[in-house]
Amino acid sequence: MMTKTIIMGMYCVLLSMGLHAQPKVDVQKEIEFAKAQYDLMLKANTDITRFPQSIKKDGTLDTRKSEWWCSGFFGGSLWYIYEYTKDNKWKEAADKWTMAVEKEKHNTTTHDLGFMLYCPFGNGYRLTNNEKYKEVMLTGAESLSTRFSEKVGLIKSWDDWGRYKGMYNYVVIIDNMMNLDFLLWASKVSKNKKYYDISITHADNTIKNHFRKDYSSYHVVCYDKDNGKVVAKRTAQGAADESAWARGQAWGLYGYTMMYRETGHKRYLKQAEKIAKFIINHPNLPADKIPYWDFNAPYIPKEERDVSAATIMASALLDLSTLTNKKKYYTIAEEMLVSLSGTAYKSKPGENHNFLLKHSVGSKPENSEVNTPIIYADYYYLEALIRYSKTKL
Structure with a gap:
């Protein structure tokens, strides 16, 4: 009887403590903070041709045009607020800032269409099944695929690298891995295996050439566009070519x-x-x-x-x-x-x-x-x- 009493007592203690560890981050509180901040941001940013990016050294707001690689993140952030809140106010704002990037679906000069299009349109389509978002993304995926070379087996990142202007003719950065989700989605929806094959080939060649023995990665790998051979491994934004940015x-x-x-x-x-x-x-x-x-x-x-x-x-x-x-x-x-x-x-x-x-x-x-x-x-x-x-x- 005593043993049973002790067991029941321990059980009650466990219940009072919670059988599962409580989350250490209050997501509701963080989303409420995001709502308040982004409500102010929406009021301050009324020109939908300029996207909030950062803060300039003089303390003023830095905004960029839609062709900038980060243009999709603001609309994408609004979609995440909508996903959590289910408040149509955020859905309407997200749609407005998502459609503001639409013209970039024809952009073949950048590898960053995953960021620019899939972050806003992908989240929008996932949450609303809006067919206009699908059309934009399928067009954009085709634009992105034009930067893939069969000879090199990778999606080209930069047409030229200003720091080494004219020195390298096929530059690939580790950031490019972030486009592959976009292409895999496009393959699934369009039934076009080309996008899947590009993603697999790019991912495999990145494993082969971008990583060191300790599994840290180089930022930039430069290839010869004619034969696909690696000609240099460098950094653009890291501390040194051999550092882990x-x-x-x-x-x-x-x-x-x-x-x-x-x-x-x-x-x-x-x-x-x-x-x-x-x-x-x-x-x-x-x-x-x-x-x-x-x-x-x-x-x-x-x-x-x-x-x-x-x-x-x-x-x-x-x-x-x-x-x-x-x-x-x-x-x-x-x-x-x-x-x-x-x-x-x-x-x-x-x-x-x-x-x-x-x-x-x-x-x-x-x-x-x-x-x-x-x-x-x-x-x-x-x-x-x-x-x-x-x-x-």
Whole structure:
């Protein structure tokens, strides 16, 4: 009888504590903050030909035209707010800023159509099944596919690299992995296997040529357009050619996690987990899990953090935790989100031109967007919050 009483007592204690650990991040609170900030941002940005990007060095808002690679992130962020709130106010705003990028479906001069089109139109189509969004994306996927070379086996990133003007004729950056989700979607919807084949070939050749033995990645790999041979491995935004630029590692983690999710090929899962291991176990990853802008930056710990890299990593790790059912990825992502939602990295209400997060780094070597809000940090933060709210491990 005594034993039964003790067991019942322990059971009641467990119930009072909660049988499952409570989430450490209040997603509802973070979305309410996002609503307040983006409501102000919508009121301040009435010209739909100019998209909020960052803050200039003089403190004024930096906006860009639709051909800029980040033009899709604002509309995409609005879709995430709509997804969580189901408030048609956000749906209408998201549609407005999504359609403002429509003309880029014909743009064949950039590899960034995944960011520009799939982030806003892809989320919009996923949430509304609006046929006009599908047409835009299928046209855009065809435009993107024109940048693929059978000889090289990769999607070309830059037509020329200003820093080395005329020196390299086929430049590919790790960021390009983020376009493949777009092409895989297009293959599925259009039944055109070409887009699938491009994605697989690009992902496989990136594994072959972009990664070091420790599974860190180069930022830039330059090929010969005529025979596909690698001619140089360099960086544009990292600290050095052989360094591990933080956002580049995030792009790789996100890209291969997605490739496994969409194709089921185990080689992509292996790649994603090896990249995750490199990031998580790196001795220069700070205790709060918000990485420095480069894992090998020369003046750590006095170097800037890159919040944008953390948001991408957090979102990817949550995806990876779901695909593998491994709690360790969820735990690291949660630690990142706890830090991001704290006062050290989050804007105060109404400040920083209403961006959600501060302390991102665009390109330190070019002294561009250093230690400032950047729109894609907000986008992946919102995506991570949505994923976090749905992940139960």
